[in-house]
Amino acid sequence: MNETLARTCSTGVAAYEPDAYRSDIRPVWCPGCGDYSVLAALTNALAHLQLPPEQIALVSGIGCSSRIPAYTGVYGLHGVHGRALPVATGLKLARPDLTVLVAGGDGDGFSIGGNHFLHACRRNADLTYIVMDNQVYGMTKGQASPTTAADWRGSDLTPDGTGLVPFQPLTIALAAGANFVARCFSGDPANLTEILVEAIRHPGFSVVQVLSPCVTFRPEQRQWKNLVRMAPASAGADLRSAARHLMEDDGLSIGRVLYRGDRAPFAVKRKNTVEVEKLVEEFIL
């Protein structure tokens, strides 16, 4: 018996099920990869919101996690490395009626796309940015990423560690003006689903950092399951308490909304429409 039948039998109501947001393409992530659970949580969240699939767009960059649009049945763009956010911003401004989601990894979002991340936070367009953070470049076989600890010696490129201070995405998101900030763990997908529902509903730029283990190049991340803990109760619009929590945190507290701002989302005023013939006239020499 499948889910649709089970639900229909139990309630008599057929609706958008999580599978309605999946494509026929099967993920090729490594077994044990946290991104499977992120995909499941995302489709569960969309089913919870009952958003028509044709009203959703999912934009990604490059990397293992950025494969995600191919595995969904919503409109998708597997774009340019680090450039998912500007593409998604353009799409949202041109088509404010769509629910626009953005997905990618820590390398794509915070290194190659770091500048876009800052300005997407500032701009506060109504987007939900899901960052699957595994603290490594997995697709290129395990190099240190912006969020890798300074002393990680797992790559031949940095045999003594990078010696660099890891990027703090949520602290920076807060400082740059993101309107909704949360951290989750892929190993807690029911909670991730709830947070994604909230993030998608919340107006403005929502950042959800998902600790998503790379079991191939960072096998020690399997231990995250035993190390993560619930963050203190969900926050409101108090920027200072959110910032204080993040500054004192070791990056392993999860499962709560850390900041929920009330800034109005960025939008462009629609110009009056003109007839095509009038537009053509403007280009006649």
Place this chain on the structure above:
Amino acid sequence: MNTGGNIQPERSLEDLLSYARTMESEAAMRYAELAGIMETHNNREVAELFHRMAKIEWLHVYNVGELARDLSVSDQMPPGAGDRLRGAELPDTLDMHYLQSPRQALELAYSYEQNAARFYKELAAAAHGEELRAAALQLAAEEESHMRELERWLARFPQTEAGWDEDPDPPNALD
């Protein structure tokens, strides 16, 4: 992760069944996901076992639906389900390995079912009314019947040999 404090007395039978349906649907979908992962990685024997577990879980969803037939049970995920389900320890892709043996897959499934049975028993112990307690115990008994089924399957597979995860050409090999 510390799961203490997630099991709370249910407010009503509708509440319990709403959680049960969410949990069983989650379990079914995750078993199907695990099966898909193993198919992609050419471990067909383990994939088949997980497909069978997914079917069993969908049957469980149906049974919960039957229990809820005359009640007004919400089809939506109950608020706070994320916190509450943490104690249930559902099937998790993080536990997968591409060279996993059928026996290991069954042992994993057994541990998930054991956790689910424990989850319902704790709910029964914390339930306020007799009706609630009986429903939670009925759900626990279903999980225990899955465990007995898995025990029969486990008896058919030999113990996993040492070195099962050795791969002469591992995916993280540097070229």
